[in-house]
Amino acid sequence: MxxxxxxxxxxxxxxxxxxxxxxxxxxxxxxxxxxxxxxxxxxxxxxxxxxxxxxxxxxxxxxxxxxxxxxxxxxxxxxxxxxxxxxxxxxxxxxxxxxxxxxxxxxxxxxFTPAFFGPPLAIDVAEIRRNETSPTSRLKTLSYLDAILAMRRAAARGCNEALFLNGAGRVACASIGNLFALYGDELATPPLADGALPGIIRGFLLEQGPALGLHCRERALTLEEFCAADAAFMTNSLRLIAPVERIGAVAIGAKGAKIVEALQDLLRRAIAAECGVEIR
The missing domain is CATH 3.30.470.10 (Aminotransferase class 4, branched-chain amino acid transferase, N-terminal domain)
Structure with a gap:
C-alpha cells in the first residue's frame, strides 16, 4: 500500500x-x-x-x-x-x-516476514570507509550506494552484514544499523561523531539499558576492541537486536549472551506495551 x-x-x-x-x-x-x-x-x-x-x-x-x-x-x-x-x-x-x-x-x-530476532550475523569489514566528517553520515538520506556495494562484497564472502570503519579507522556502523559491544556491565556504541546514525533502537537501549544494571555509553571503538567484546550485536528498527557471531574469521565471544537475551526481552516488553502484541 x-x-x-x-x-x-x-x-x-x-x-x-x-x-x-x-x-x-x-x-x-x-x-x-x-x-x-x-x-x-x-x-x-x-x-x-x-x-x-x-x-x-x-x-x-x-x-x-x-x-x-x-x-x-x-x-x-x-x-x-x-x-x-x-x-x-x-x-x-x-x-x-x-x-x-x-x-x-x-x-x-x-x-514484514523475517524473524524479529534473526540468526547471528557474520560480518565483513567493508573496504569503503564511512565519512564521519559529513553531516549526511548522521542522516538517513536517499543515497545508499556505499551500503549496497559493501553488502554485495559481504555476500560474496559468505557474510550477511557489513561493518564500516570511519576515516580514522574507528568502528562507525553496520550497513543497515548501529553496532553495540558488551564488556562486563558496560554497553558501548560508537558516538554519532564517528559516523553513526542516531538509530531509534540505539536510543531506546541507551535510555533503558540501565534498568538491567548496565552502564550504557557512547565511546569510540577500534576494530580490535569491538572484536574482543563479551558479546556484540547490531540494532535497527526492523531486526531489533541481531547478535554478531563473527567479524570476518574472528569469532565474537558469547560470554555476554545472557545480557543480550535480557535486552531482547526488554524490547519485547516495550513492544507489547505500546503495540498490544507479543513478538517472538
Whole structure:
C-alpha cells in the first residue's frame, strides 16, 4: 500500500514527478518503522528524527502531512514495514537551488516476514570507509550506494552484514544499523561523531539499558576492541537486536549472551506495551 498527497494507492504506480530532486539527485531523507497491530513502534521518536533530518537539509516539509501519511498507512498494518520518504521536490535546479520548495511526501507499507530476532550475523569489514566528517553520515538520506556495494562484497564472502570503519579507522556502523559491544556491565556504541546514525533502537537501549544494571555509553571503538567484546550485536528498527557471531574469521565471544537475551526481552516488553502484541 502507498500514500501520496493524502491518498492511498494499492500499488506503486501513483503519479510522480520525474523531475523530483529525490530521484535525480538523492536530495531527500527517509525513515522506516515497524508496524504491529496497526501501530508504528516508537512512532514519535521516528517522526522527531525525520523532522530533525529535514531541518538539517533545509527541506521545509509539513509535519502535519507526514503525520497523516504515517497514520493512514500504519492503520492498515498488522506486521508490516512503514517507510516515509520526503524529498525537496521538483522544479528547482542546481546544487544551491533558489525558489519556492514543493517538498514531496510519500509512504509505503510492506509486509514484514523475517524473524524479529534473526540468526547471528557474520560480518565483513567493508573496504569503503564511512565519512564521519559529513553531516549526511548522521542522516538517513536517499543515497545508499556505499551500503549496497559493501553488502554485495559481504555476500560474496559468505557474510550477511557489513561493518564500516570511519576515516580514522574507528568502528562507525553496520550497513543497515548501529553496532553495540558488551564488556562486563558496560554497553558501548560508537558516538554519532564517528559516523553513526542516531538509530531509534540505539536510543531506546541507551535510555533503558540501565534498568538491567548496565552502564550504557557512547565511546569510540577500534576494530580490535569491538572484536574482543563479551558479546556484540547490531540494532535497527526492523531486526531489533541481531547478535554478531563473527567479524570476518574472528569469532565474537558469547560470554555476554545472557545480557543480550535480557535486552531482547526488554524490547519485547516495550513492544507489547505500546503495540498490544507479543513478538517472538
Amino acid at each position: 502507498y500514500w501520496l498527497d493524502g491518498a492511498l494507492y494499492p500499488d506503486a504506480r501513483a503519479p510522480f514527478d520525474l523531475g523530483d530532486r529525490g530521484l535525480t539527485l538523492g536530495d531527500g531523507v527517509f525513515d522506516t518503522a515497524l508496524v504491529l497491530n496497526g501501530r508504528a513502534f516508537l512512532a514519535e521518536a521516528h517522526l522527531a528524527r525525520l523532522m530533525n533530518a529535514l531541518r538539517e537539509l533545509g527541506i521545509d516539509a509539513d509535519e502535519g502531512s507526514i503525520r497523516q501519511c504515517i497514520g493512514a498507512l500504519a492503520a492498515g498494518g498488522e506486521r508490516h514495514v512503514l517507510r516515509v520518504t520526503v524529498t525537496r521536490g521538483a522544479g528547482l535546479r542546481g546544487l544551491v537551488p533558489t525558489g519556492v520548495q514543493k517538498p514531496a511526501i510519500f509512504g509505503a507499507l510492506s509486509p
